Amino acid sequence: MDDTRLRLLYDLSCAFAEHTELHALVPSVIERARDLFKADGASILLLDPEQNELYFPYVAEEDAEAAASLLRLRLAADQGIAGYVLKSGSPTRSDSVRDDPRFFHGADEATQTQTGPLLAAPLVCRSATIGVIEVIRRVDAETFDDRDLEFLATLASSVAVAIDNARLYGQTKESKERLETTVDALTRDLARRDREHAIIGGSEATAELLQLIDTAASHPITVLIYGETGTGKELVARRVHYTSTRHDGPFIPVNCAALPQTLLESELFGHRKGSFTDAIDDRTGLFEAASGGTIFLDEIGECPPVMQAKLLRVLQEGEIVPVGDTRARKVDVRVISATNRDLAVEVSDGAFREDLFYRLSAFPIELKPLREREDDIPLLVEAFVEHANAKHERSVKGLDDGVIEILMGSHWPGNVRQLQNEIERAVVLAPQGGSVGASHLSPDLIAEIAHMPVSGLASDAPPESESGDTPATLPLREARARFEASYIRRVLISNGGNVSATARALGMSRFMVQKKLKEYGIK
Ligand SMILES: Nc1ncnc2c1ncn2[C@@H]1O[C@H](COP(=O)(O)OP(=O)(O)OP(=O)(O)O)[C@@H](O)[C@H]1O
Ligand SMILES: [Mg+2]
Known part of the structure; x- marks a missing residue:
């Protein structure tokens, strides 16, 4: 040539x-x-x-x-x-x-x-x-x-x-551009939804919570949120992220309980091709994907011990090692984690690493159960009625008299999520243009109220003797009246507010029941 x-x-x-x-x-x-x-x-x-x-x-x-x-x-x-x-x-x-x-x-x-x-x-x-x-x-x-x-x-x-x-x-570039457009649109949509999902509540506890969130958002500190299921842990994590300087970066939630340890590790840190059977390609982990933003490690209490050690390394060194790789890579990610377990107890039982616990909980935020902040309920209900109206094209006006008291006196094991579901259901059942009555509440909630000890009911006493603390001893007449009032109220609620059914259940005439209701000011 x-x-x-x-x-x-x-x-x-x-x-x-x-x-x-x-x-x-x-x-x-x-x-x-x-x-x-x-x-x-x-x-x-x-x-x-x-x-x-x-x-x-x-x-x-x-x-x-x-x-x-x-x-x-x-x-x-x-x-x-x-x-x-x-x-x-x-x-x-x-x-x-x-x-x-x-x-x-x-x-x-x-x-x-x-x-x-x-x-x-x-x-x-x-x-x-x-x-x-x-x-x-x-x-x-x-x-x-x-x-x-x-x-x-x-x-x-x-x-x-x-x-x-x-x-x-060309193909890679095209699919990358397509993905970028999709991610952009989704990010905007998420940010919009996060703005819509404000933290609502009128209680002292919620006011304090908002202050804690402000503090957490303005410092790059590791936050641990703990609280029962449905208390709003993820909502709080999102709020911390979206009000922090990282709000333009991604917010990536990971449920640590959803994957077995090996998959969780490759999901979080990525892997090199061939490092295990299904690793057919190199893959970037979520820690790297969250770069410049926040990773939300939900249900951190479920994280297996091997992963706990690896997470500790990320928090200490600010670097990750993909599965099957030997080189560490720096990551710039804020970590927020959440749990509904008592991690301090898990630590003393040896189920959770103490050093990791201290790293994660540099800034702890506790979410009280809804039953301990019943003053949040009226505002939450108002927002949820509005939301359910919009979602289901309803025009329900609000609650009948007495219903908010029932809601405020309930136990709410599923917390805010349960309240939200309850209101959504009631709004669908209530008549268009009308309001939510006791009969639109779910059987579970009514059953809970019907089985509550009498002293647990809101407004135990007849209205004329509502005077703060109940004295230890009462004249029998008054004690009987109090019991009668709360018992009739309870049966009335469990019969969905229907007076005839209540009368039948109590073995009384409808007239007598109505008289008692009037006497005790029960609506
Ligand atoms: N203070 C609040 N204001 C408005 N909505 C709230 C509030 N707290 C919780 N919610 C709503 O209640 C639902 C449950 O909240 P979230 O998913 O954040 O709870 P969680 O603590 O993460 O629950 P789980 O432990 O079951 O994962 C969501 O729809 C959330 O928007
Ligand atoms: Mg959650």
């Missing part, structure tokens, strides 16, 4: 390393190939698999008009010498195409030229032929020789790899 040819291959390999954009690379390659072969034209034909046609994306021609007609031309995938080369995969030399039955005369007609000698070589990559490279001379010109053909075949294999790489790069 002479020097100029070697030089072209060398330049090509350098160009491949630099360019990933096909359009910047291929035109210059075929221009130079045309010069080198002392040819009149050089072109690349690619297969369009959908149409099963060959087309000319790149053409180097002396005559600009001829070039333009070729760029518009399409031929069936099995037409012409190019079609033959595509199918057979064999580099082909034709000294005079006019005498070659395979020649596609449409090309000469389109360009209004007369082709003479021709060389064609297949572009093969990953065992598929994706197209053909051709060089031609006009009729009566000197023919090409076998060394020319050999060189074109060599050149074709490099060009094929470059085209394949560029296509893969």
Whole structure:
């Protein structure tokens, strides 16, 4: 191979390393190939698999008009010498195409030229032929020789790899751009929903909570949120993130109880290809994905001991090691965790690492159960009625008299989530334009109230004796009256506010029940 040819291959390999954009690379390659072969034209034909046609994306021609007609031309995938080369995969030399039955005369007609000698070589990559490279001379010109053909075949294999790489790069770039657009839209949507999901409540405890959140948001400190199920732990974590300086970064929640240890580790830290059976590719973990933002480790109490040790390392060193890798990588992530377990007890039982516990709980936030902050209930109910109205296209106005007292006196084992569900259900059951009555509350809630000890009921005493603390001893008459009032109220609630049913249950007349209700001021 002479020097100029070697030089072209060398330049090509350098160009491949630099360019990933096909359009910047291929035109210059075929221009130079045309010069080198002392040819009149050089072109690349690619297969369009959908149409099963060959087309000319790149053409180097002396005559600009001829070039333009070729760029518009399409031929069936099995037409012409190019079609033959595509199918057979064999580099082909034709000294005079006019005498070659395979020649596609449409090309000469389109360009209004007369082709003479021709060389064609297949572009093969990953065992598929994706197209053909051709060089031609006009009729009566000197023919090409076998060394020319050999060189074109060599050149074709490099060009094929470059085209394949560029296509893969294009696909990756496209799917990356698509993903970025989706992530952007989702992030905006989440941020909007987080703004809508404000922390509501009128209790002292909630006012203090909001202050704690403010403090946590303005310091890059590790926060541990603990509280019973449904008390709003995730809501608080989101609020800390979205009011902190990291609010433009991602908020990534991970449920530590949802995955077995090995999967959790690769989910959090990522893995190297082949590090375990299902690791078919390198994968970035959520700690890296949360870079610049916050990772929310929910149900941290369920985190297995091996993972506890690894988390400790992240908190101490600020770096992670992907599964199957040896090198550590720095991460810039704020950690907020949450649990409904008493982690201090878990520590003394040896189930949770003490050192990790102290790291995680640098700034602890406790969420009280709803039953201990009943002053939150009226505002929460108001917001949930509004939300349920919007969600279910209802127009429920609010609650009947006495219903808020029932709600404020309930135990709420499922806390705010349970209250939210209760109100949503009631809003759906209540009449359009009407209000929520005791009969729209769920049987579970009514049953809970019916089984509550009498002293646990809101407004135990008849209204005229409502005077703060109950004295230890009462005259029997008054004690009996109190009991009677609360018992009738309880039976009334468990009968959904229906006086006739209450009377039947108590073995009294409807008239007598109504009299008692009036006497005790029960509505
Ligand atoms: N103070 C509040 N104001 C408004 N909505 C609240 C409040 N607290 C909780 N919620 C709502 O109650 C539901 C439960 O809250 P969240 O999921 O944050 O609770 P959690 O403590 O993480 O529960 P779990 O332990 O079951 O995971 C959510 O719909 C949340 O928006
Ligand atoms: Mg939660």
